Amino acid sequence: MKKLLPIICLILLSGPAFSQAVYEEERYVAETDPLALAKIKQWQGLKFGLLMHWGAYSQWGIVESWSLCPEEYGWCERTKGSNPQDYNTYKQEYENLALTFNPVKFNPEKWAKAARAAGMRYMVFTTKHHDGFTMFDSKYTDYKVTGSKSLFANHPKANITKEIFDAFRQQDLWTGAYFSKPDWHSEYYWDPYYPPRDRNVNYEPEANPEKWQKFTDYTHNQILELMTDYGKVDILWLDGGWVAKTPKGEITDWYSGQLGDNNKNGYIKHRIVNQDIKMDELVEKARKKQPGLIVVDRAVHGKNQNYLTPENRVPEKPLPFPWESPMISGGGWSHTFNAKYMSGHKAIHLLVDIVTKGGNLLLNIAPGPDGTWQQGAYDLLEEYANWMEVNSEGIYETHALAPYKEDKVAITQKPDGTTYFFYMADENEKVMPSEITVKSLQPDAKASVSLLGKGKLKWRKSDKGFVVTIPEKWRKDPPADYVWTIKVSALK
Incomplete structure (x- = not known):
């Protein structure tokens, strides 16, 4: 049972359906890099940040990426496209959204000013989600917002990540790069010869070391692009905690069971596969490019998880380590048509509740397919702005x-x-x-x-x-x- 518990924790921490893990019980390994330690301390004083989930999927108004994954969760059912019952047709049509994505009203300067006025002091942007579509001009793939067949490729702001980072730095906000370690478009992760089984790599990495090395190199190369070509980056926020080195002989196949109140659906359904992506090596290379970089290898116990991220929930009590609650402001993580945003009362209470427990609030706002925020998002940020104008000194550096x-x-x-x-x-x-x-x-x-x-x-x-x-x-x-x-x- 002692061997099983860490894996159960990993399962609980590994996806949207099971993100409400008991973080109070999670172990924490303190950082040793002195520059990163100083940066983490600074980050804890910022208290309020912006998260943005945005990609070609916004055109359908669906959950980001997850409908591509053949795991049976109600929150990611296939409902769009000409034939959602046929997986191959659906996947092709989903990936073709990259060809029609054309956010011509994209205005990151407006977003940055609204975020700054609201009291936000850092931001994290989805440079790539699990579907593999990169919102930056990566030279390692053509499945990107600047791709050769993209409608948006010739727009002066086509390199969306660069434009967002530049705009938010102009407003004196820290920049954070969300990056998904799994990549369901890459032939080195989901080999097209095999059907995908679940969220994991669809072959055995240890039996195919050359192929897995190509995926590891691909991941390192894309992250180092972000660390090299996009100015100062303060946070590397990695998602997909199942892509990690896993000890042999613990859990290698399906696990099903009842895990109390944290598992409302009564089951857990995905494999644990050893997916060693050489994270220590990657972090060392990234910090050579960005000294003091904060690294958040989410849901992976170890020194590369500089702070923990209880997702869409607030712990019941203060936690004894750096932490942040990513929270949905309205609709879902990704763009939802006619989303209903939280009230000002709920929003302000949420910030105060998190800060007085020693954490940071990372509030998600999802841009739409035309490149705009809904008015409800601006109205919510104005509620924060009005309150913070009077009360912010009790929030920051506390x-x-x-x-x-x-x-x-x-x-x-x-x-x-x-x-x-x-x-x-x-x-x-x-x-x-x-x-x-x-x-x-x-x-x-x-x-x-x-x-x-x-x-x-x-x-x-x-x-x-x-x-x-x-x-x-x-x-x-x-x-x-x-x-x-x-x-x-x-x-x-």
């Missing part, structure tokens, strides 16, 4: 502080001891309470206590905590919507 949350009050602290108490209002709570109580922490006798966006507050001791009084004139005129922040200059 860490979690026990007891983290009391009733409706969440807590963060800066290294200098300045502490922030976020009163998280109920959805219909528009008027501030006359008093707000904190039970377990107390200001220093000479501390300054204030309400961000308004001014100083009167306070009094209460056992081990304190009570602040909100002036009547401020109660009906709060400084911001959804969450109100009390700042204490020093604790007792």
